[in-house]
Amino acid sequence: MDAFNNLATGFAAAASFQNLGFALVGCLLGTLIGVLPGIGPIPTIAMLLPITFGLDPLSSLIMLAGIYYGAQYGGSTTSILVNMPGEASSVVTCMDGYQMARQGRAGAALAVAALGSFFAGCVGTVFIAAFGPPLASLAQQFNSPDYFSLMLLGLLMAVVLAHGSVIKAIAMVVVGLLFGLVGTDVNSGAVRYTFGVSELWDGIDFLPMVIGMFGIVEIVKNLEEKELDRTAISTKFRDLWPSLRDFKEAWKPVLRGTGVGAVLGVLPGGGAVLASFASYTVEKKIAKDPSRFGKGAIEGVAGPESANNAAAQTSFIPLLTLGLPSNPIMALMMGAMMIQGIQPGAAVMTSRPDLFWGMVASMWIGNLMLVVINLPMIGMWVKLLSIPYRYLFPAILMFCVIGVYGTNANSTMMVMTAVFTIFGYIMTRFGCEPAPMILGFLLGPLMEENLRRSLVLSRGDPMIFIQRPISLTLLICAGLVLLMIVLPNVRKSREIAFQEGA
Amino acid sequence: MGPGYFPTILSYVIIAIGLIIALRGFTLDGPSIERIPLRPISLVVISILAFGFMIEIIGLALTTILLTFIASAARKEVNWRETAILSIILAVMCVVVFVYGLSQPMPAWWGR
Numbered sequence: 001m002d003a004f005n006n007l008a009t010g011f012a013a014a015a016s017f018q019n020l021g022f023a024l025v026g027c028l029l030g031t032l033i034g035v036l037p038g039i040g041p042i043p044t045i046a047m048l049l050p051i052t053f054g055l056d057p058l059s060s061l062i063m064l065a066g067i068y069y070g071a072q073y074g075g076s077t078t079s080i081l082v083n084m085p086g087e088a089s090s091v092v093t094c095m096d097g098y099q100m101a102r103q104g105r106a107g108a109a110l111a112v113a114a115l116g117s118f119f120a121g122c123v124g125t126v127f128i129a130a131f132g133p134p135l136a137s138l139a140q141q142f143n144s145p146d147y148f149s150l151m152l153l154g155l156l157m158a159v160v161l162a163h164g165s166v167i168k169a170i171a172m173v174v175v176g177l178l179f180g181l182v183g184t185d186v187n188s189g190a191v192r193y194t195f196g197v198s199e200l201w202d203g204i205d206f207l208p209m210v211i212g213m214f215g216i217v218e219i220v221k222n223l224e225e226k227e228l229d230r231t232a233i234s235t236k237f238r239d240l241w242p243s244l245r246d247f248k249e250a251w252k253p254v255l256r257g258t259g260v261g262a263v264l265g266v267l268p269g270g271g272a273v274l275a276s277f278a279s280y281t282v283e284k285k286i287a288k289d290p291s292r293f294g295k296g297a298i299e300g301v302a303g304p305e306s307a308n309n310a311a312a313q314t315s316f317i318p319l320l321t322l323g324l325p326s327n328p329i330m331a332l333m334m335g336a337m338m339i340q341g342i343q344p345g346a347a348v349m350t351s352r353p354d355l356f357w358g359m360v361a362s363m364w365i366g367n368l369m370l371v372v373i374n375l376p377m378i379g380m381w382v383k384l385l386s387i388p389y390r391y392l393f394p395a396i397l398m399f400c401v402i403g404v405y406g407t408n409a410n411s412t413m414m415v416m417t418a419v420f421t422i423f424g425y426i427m428t429r430f431g432c433e434p435a436p437m438i439l440g441f442l443l444g445p446l447m448e449e450n451l452r453r454s455l456v457l458s459r460g461d462p463m464i465f466i467q468r469p470i471s472l473t474l475l476i477c478a479g480l481v482l483l484m485i486v487l488p489n490v491r492k493s494r495e496i497a498f499q500e501g502a
Numbered sequence: 503m504g505p506g507y508f509p510t511i512l513s514y515v516i517i518a519i520g521l522i523i524a525l526r527g528f529t530l531d532g533p534s535i536e537r538i539p540l541r542p543i544s545l546v547v548i549s550i551l552a553f554g555f556m557i558e559i560i561g562l563a564l565t566t567i568l569l570t571f572i573a574s575a576a577r578k579e580v581n582w583r584e585t586a587i588l589s590i591i592l593a594v595m596c597v598v599v600f601v602y603g604l605s606q607p608m609p610a611w612w613g614r
Contacts, residue, residue: 051604167519167522167523168523170519171516171519171523174512174516174519175516178509178512178513178516181508181509181512187505188505190504190505192506192509193509216550219546220542220543220546220576223542223546223576223577224539224542390574390577390584394569394573394574394588394589394592395592395595397549397550397569398566398569398570398592398596401550401553401569402596402600402606402608405553405554405606405608406600406604406606406607406608409607409608411555411558413554414550414551414554417550418547418550418554421543421547421550422543425543429536429538430535448508451508452507
């Protein structure tokens with residue numbers, strides 16, 4: 001059993017005292033920001049990226065991953081108790097979770113959400129262990145043209161499955177690709193798009209961009225809204241245990257949610273948010289009495305909560321095997337790896353098996369920690385909700401700027417941060433989500449490199465993309481995705497799927 | 503395939519998308535653009551720049567206090583006493599965590 005040996009290596013790496021500590025820190029932080037509305041995993045990971053500079057690569061990835069799936073747990077708590085999703089992926093949980101809480105079944109809802117998430121997390125871990133290696137060996141047969149087509153498909157799908165206007169998202173991806181090309185061209189040494197600013201010769205820095213566009217723009221958006229009243233429905237620990245009936249009603253949705261989430265997590269553009277919406281739709285469709293939904297149906301909590309956690313885990317698969325980030329959070333993880341000098345992709349599994357398997361193992365450990373962190377300590381997390389945003393945001397802003405400044409102590413970095421804050425803010429105002437841009441930004445240099453290498457191989461003949469079977473298949477898929485965008489009824493059902501929760 | 507090859511392709515794509523969006527903007531009815539509240543965005547940006555240009559001179563502790571005050575003004579109702587207390591707590595926390603704890607390269611106090 002090769003996979004078994006590999007997992008053992010992983011557990012050995014992840015169970016070191018230091019790495020257990022970082023997993024715990026990540027899970028605690030994840031739960032914290034999951035509970036607090038107004039700050040999600042994207043800004044948090046962006047904020048913490050600079051701190052990971054000094055860490056061992058495995059430790060830093062373990063911590064950052066913990067934040068992502070920890071946020072899925074924390075988000076469900078506020079959805080159920082306060083009717084306020086701490087996290088976008090918990091929006092659907094509000095509908096039935098809060099109703100359950102009002103009927104005095106808050107404990108059952110919380111427990112089902114946590115246990116369902118734990119189960120999904122375990123399955124997700126096994127999923128990565130099982131599908132990672134075959135995908136990676138497939139990826140080793142990829143050549144430049146195949147990689148180019150893969151990235152094209154990945155970017156297109158990421159756009160289709162994301163929120164908001166498709167065409168604006170494509171525009172943002174292309175803008176991101178262009179931003180990624182700023183600086184010295186590796187092949188010719190020509191300096192591009194620097195406008196004489198010498199700080200741009202090495203390209204645009206990742207940190208000022210993500211922290212400005214995600215961390216700080218988020219603060220500005222929150223400041224524009226009125227502070228909401230956040231009173232929680234009180235729960236005691238002894239009420240937490242669900243009844244046998246709850247279990248009977250919940251286990252099937254948990255299984256289905258896990259399945260839906262695990263599959264959707266792997267798709268580019270998928271991830272926790274899409275998975276939870278899809279799972280809710282599935283549960284509602286197959287329920288005998290769909291009218292119970294929105295009035296405290298336990299299936300409406302169990303399914304989506306399992307789905308978002310499963311997806312949070314499996315969305316690591318494309319990044320770790322193909323080097324393709326499927327959503328903005330994975331883009332940040334990719335950035336974190338590149339900061340450490342590791343190029344994500346199939347090579348990681350062979351050159352740094354401890355890194356890959358250690359991360360997989362840490363996810364299982366982290367999920368176990370999260371059940372312990374969340375259920376008995378629920379009262380403490382709920383208390384945190386009473387901290388008003390006016391105390392929080394100066395601290396968040398401070399961490400953002402110190403994070404950027406700490407990596408490169410000069411005022412140019414702060415000017416860049418300010419520029420990207422303004423840019424990100426204007427884009428958000430015009431309905432252009434900044435998230436696809438980050439994907440483009442990271443993939444820009446890679447896409448260009450593979451495009452050029454392919455064309456050099458074929459002596460300038462673009463037919464090379466059609467002649468290679470892998471590339472052709474990927475391009476056909478990309479074409480189908482494009483067709484889907486154009487076809488009106490597909491577009492309509494996509495809109496409906498996202499409106500379901502809004 | 504010089505350095506301008508890929509950027510040129512991308513630029514044509516952006517131009518095409520821009521035209522499509524513009525055309526749709528003329529033909530479809532949509533909500534008009536909301537007035538942008540200038541206060542939050544401008545004060546937050548000013549506070550970032552203030553941090554960047556002041557920290558070398560006055561150190562982290564005082565910069566934190568400065569940033570907290572500017573950023574707090576981004577909200578409509580500001581309680582200045584609360585902000586003062588908050589800024590001092592934050593300043594102590596930032597110096598302890600970032601300068602002493604994580605030894606980030608920044609001066610804690612004036613001139614040091």
